[in-house]
Amino acid sequence: MFIYHDLExxxxSLSFQPGNFPIPSRHVLVIASYQGETLFTEHRERGIELPGGKCEDGESLHVAAAREVLEETGAYIEDLEWLAEYLVEADEPFCKTVFTANVKEFHPTFSPMETTGAIVLPLREILHRSNASFHMKDESMKKIIGRVIDGE
Incomplete structure (x- = not known):
């Protein structure tokens, strides 16, 4: 387990083993591979980040992951695999599950809700982008990205 304080x-606490946290995960983050690169989204306020969000009532993590990727990028995903979880001890603590996936179908000409749409980049490039979201700059993301790159 890797423990640190984020930029806020x-x-x-980050774990690459499932079931290490006292609260269930109800948030998702997806590292989706598309033509040898990674699918990102550009949040209107935060900048470039991986697609993700909260589960809706009655929604499983897998369904939430697929929905969030579609809403934020216009991509349909497949081969969703659990990679990691992290627990953020905020005023209302929450646990987020990180998945990897492959893009099955991509329709970037959609009407994005809270994002400006999809961006496709090499995964390691996000660590050096000045317009990357603060979420992409914390220590857990560096460890998660390193794990994905080492696994390639």
């Missing part, structure tokens, strides 16, 4: 000063 919140304690974060």
């Amino acid at each position: 000063g919140k304690k974060v």
Whole structure:
């Protein structure tokens, strides 16, 4: 387990083993591979980040992951695999599950809700982008991205 404080000063615990946290995960983040690169989205306020979000009532993590990727990028995913979880000890603590996936079908000409749409980049490039979301710059993302790159 890797424990640190994020850029907002919140304690974060990252695990690459399932079931290590006392609260269930209800948030998702997806690292989706598309033509040898990675699918990102550009949040209107935060910048470039991986697609993800919260589960809706009655929704499984897998369904939420697929829905969030579609809503934020216009991509349909397949081969969804659990990679990691992290617990953020905020005012309302939450646990987020990180998945990897492959893009099955991509229709970037959709009407994005809270994002400006999809961006496709090499995964390691996000660590050096000045317009990357603060979420992409914390220590857990560096470890998660390193794990994915090492696994390639």
